[in-house]
Amino acid sequence: MYNYVTNKQLISGMRSCCGDIMQDLCHTLKEEYDIGATFTLVGSGARNLILQNANEPIDLDYNLKIIRIDDYEDCPYIKECVRKAFNIVLRKHGWRDCEDSKSSLTTEKRYFPRISDTEFSMDVCIVCEDEDGNLYRLIHKKTGYTNVNSIAYAASIYPRLVPRRADNEYYWNMAPNSRDIKFKVDYIKRNGKWELVREQYKSIKNRYLTQNDHNHPSFICYIEAVNNVYNSIKGWK
Template sequence: MYRYVEDKRFVSKMRQFCGSIMQELCHTLKRDWNIGTVFFLVGSGARNLILQNENCPIDLDYNLEFVRLDPSLSEREVKEAVRCAFNKVLRRRGLPDCQDSTAALTTATMSLYRGNPALFSMDVCIVRREPDGTLSRLIHQKNGSVQLDRYIWNTACNSDGLREKVQLIRQSGKWGEVRQAYLSLKNQYLRRNDLYHPSFICYIEAVNQVYCTMTNKTEYVTWAGSLTRK
């Protein structure tokens, strides 16, 4: 079952370690490929909602956002540039190469040299900001052959109004209730072996539960993340 990681010193050092890797990745992309990027810690790591399932590794999620990119580069070339740069950074630290999944580049499990021996890994999602301000993720659609694989930009999950709800909840001193609801939902879907409710959807559901209790509204979130009101 999931539980919150309460070792604040460990969490701080883990974030610092992973942040230094991301910073070096940005520098490598700028130096070797003239690609400008910034990175952001997202997901549970950015919201103080870091969970661990028994002794399984902790996941930290990062967005790598382009701020300067040669428009002549294809999506495949962009993904390969980031993958190669990421592997360079990891190898300098004696770490294995990353794995290229559908929506992210994932590191092998790691641990800090001293202190808490808990294992953790990083998922790096490549994103760009569209003219309307929304984020799109670079998706690698694998079709069984490298030549047949496709690379496309896919609009990120819709979370309209979420920031405003979170702000209201925090101002009302109800953030602890969001933490409780998030933990409960994660364990609920774990018991059901439900693979259709990733962490971000659980977070949206937890925020909406608390918000609806505060405002006496009835709302729910579908698996795709779209908000439906009754």
């Protein structure tokens, strides 16, 4: 089950190490690809939301928000630029290349020998925001077909069995109930109820864990927790 990490020296070390990498990533994206981006550790604006499942490695979940680019609709280009820039930065810091998953870029696991034997890694989710304040995650749905020539040849022989589309699918997926999430966070803080978000966040993460549900990353759990608390406060008033 998930519990909050209490080792302050470990938390400080992870945030410092990974924060430096994310700052370099934003700088590299701007210099190499003219893409403007900012980053946040999920829940970092509120602090103290880093969870660990028993003695398993800790996943630090970052949102990389794209704030300036010529074409927001060119999802394959955005994902590839971020992946390449991330690998440049990771190598600079002595890390191996990242892995490209459906909704994030994941690093290898590291640990601080002098602080703790607890391993940690980074999951970077690429996001953007529309004019109404809704947040979207960039999804890379892998079809498993990568050799275009082989697919074309196979399709010419077995047209009914081979899909016409050879490339992988990339698209922006709106995070449910994500509208005005920053406004809601600020509202909760002003009312001194942030501890309720911490309770909700931990409860939601553990609920999905017991259900063996891996389709709700920390970002989505965080939004759900904030909305639950915000709606309850509004109901009280």
